[in-house]
Amino acid sequence: MTAQALLRRATGLSVSKAMAERAVRQRMERTGQDDSAAYLAGITPEEMTQLVELVVVPESWLFRDPQAFYATVELVRERWSRGRTTRIASIPCAGGEEPYSMAMALRDADLPRAAVSIDAYDLSPACIERAQAGVYGRNAFRVQDVAFRERYFTHVADDSYRIVDALRTQITFRQGNLLRFDTDALGKHYDVIFCRNLLIYFDKPTTRAAIAKLSALLADDGMLLAGYAEVPAFCQHGFAPLQYRQAFALKKDDKPPAIRPAPLPQPVRNKPQLRSVPSLPAAAPTPARPGPPSTPAPIAAAADLLAEARVLADRGLLREAGDNCHAHLAREPEAAEAYYLLGLINELAGKMDLADNYWRRCIYLRPDHYEALCHLALLAERNGNHTAAATLKSRAARIYQRRQASAGH
Structure with missing residues (x-):
């Protein structure tokens, strides 16, 4: 069993492969071991506790979101x-x-x-x-x-x-x-x-x-x-x-x-509802993997790419999930959900700068994308940019309130 899978089974946390392997290396150095397979196979409950300490995120502060x-x-x-x-x-x-x-x-x-x-x-x-x-x-x-x-x-x-x-x-x-x-x-x-x-x-x-x-x-x-x-x-x-x-x-x-009415936008579904959005300005970056087919694929086929990308990401196959998202963007260049999912994939891979970039593209295309705004706010908090975090949370809160009001009518 991989370090990533072992930690997920023990804690439920979806940590990146890089983070899991880094934690294992640190514990192996501390315990004087040099065989990762033997370390993982013989891990004790006490050692698992020490390993988990290296991947949990105990970040908080007093009167956070008061x-x-x-x-x-x-x-x-x-x-x-x-x-x-x-x-x-x-x-x-x-x-x-x-x-x-x-x-x-x-x-x-x-x-x-x-x-x-x-x-x-x-x-x-x-x-x-x-x-x-x-x-x-x-x-x-x-x-x-x-x-x-x-x-x-x-x-x-x-x-x-x-x-x-x-x-x-x-x-x-x-x-x-x-x-x-x-x-x-x-x-x-x-x-x-x-x-x-x-x-x-x-x-x-x-x-x-x-x-x-x-x-x-x-x-x-x-x-x-x-x-x-x-x-x-x-x-x-x-x-x-x-x-x-x-x-x-x-x-x-x-x-x-x-x-039950859905009070908030839902995460990526099996078949997301794609919407028309304004074109990106000429200076905006294009998807990293262009090469669209000469004839655009049907919407259902494009949506299936995102559904499969979500499944692949859940299984830890991040590169394959990213490939699906880029293939989707080659057919639907203004698909906000693809950018949102690419942000999640890069977050799992520990590539936070790329995650930030993709989520920002997402909210450019869909300014009311609740989940992308939330992830950007969390990332700003982790980076110590509390002013940006407060602005993003305020935007998310306004969307939340509008959705609640709509659900009540």
């Missing part, structure tokens, strides 16, 4: 007014930034500790250890207003601050893999679940399995907070949006799937 916390405060206040405690889960919690932000927001709202319980889970033991310590550096305080730092943190050294014990002890941190949660024991246990920016690292089958787990964990009248790039996937698998502005909140959908 509207989600304010929406939760509103729900907690309403339930506490009826004498009901709200049970909250953060999955994954990275270094604890999300659950601590929730605890601070609740304290700022003068809600008593008895009004909530907060559990936080992460696949990474190192993340759990860091969260329990509650010490954060400059990167955790990225929002413009950091007045909360004066209220809830003490300065420990240089740019490091430690959260006060009153909040640190309010949260129960546990190491855990969402895909292996015991939903019999925890069925419908949580009233609010934060699961933001996890599904973007999963393939389609793992995404379905993760959403099924979350649905089983969430109370029937509960609220789930997703990452803005993940809302379409949730809406495809039994959830519907709630009317909280820019919170990307969802509930379980009690309508039959056959009559």
Whole structure:
């Protein structure tokens, strides 16, 4: 079994071949091994934990996308007014930034500790250890207003601050893999679940399995907070949006799937709906593999190329998937979905500059392409360009709100 396949089986994460192999090389150097096949064949649970640590992405900060916390405060206040405690889960919690932000927001709202319980889970033991310590550096305080730092943190050294014990002890941190949660024991246990920016690292089958787990964990009248790039996937698998502005909140959908409106644009389907778009300007780059046939292929045949490209990408055959996309573009040069899929393929290959380029071509052709905007925003965040990320998220949020309004009519 390849390193990539082994990590996917262990965690569900769709990491690139290059990232998986780099992690294996690092662990082999650390453990003094020189045969990768023998290393992978003899890997122990403890060693797998160390390997996973090298590929997980524990990137977060305090009060990231704050509207989600304010929406939760509103729900907690309403339930506490009826004498009901709200049970909250953060999955994954990275270094604890999300659950601590929730605890601070609740304290700022003068809600008593008895009004909530907060559990936080992460696949990474190192993340759990860091969260329990509650010490954060400059990167955790990225929002413009950091007045909360004066209220809830003490300065420990240089740019490091430690959260006060009153909040640190309010949260129960546990190491855990969402895909292996015991939903019999925890069925419908949580009233609010934060699961933001996890599904973007999963393939389609793992995404379905993760959403099924979350649905089983969430109370029937509960609220789930997703990452803005993940809302379409949730809406495809039994959830519907709630009317909280820019919170990307969802509930379980009690309508039959056959009559449920689709509130957001869907990801690439088996047969995407191609639309007419303005021609690219003369200075715009052309597809890397031209050579169109003398007679354009039928639309259905072109759409099948994208469907096959998606399947190939899910199997890790990135070069073949890219070939299909380029063949599609040779027939349909202004197909935004092909550029979107090429962005995903290059992201999986670790070629982030190319991914960025393809997604930008996609939104040039289709300015309302929700998923491409979300991926560009995430990429801007990872690159530290928070102004660009905020602009892209704002555009995505406006599209999200319009789709919600359309679905309501």
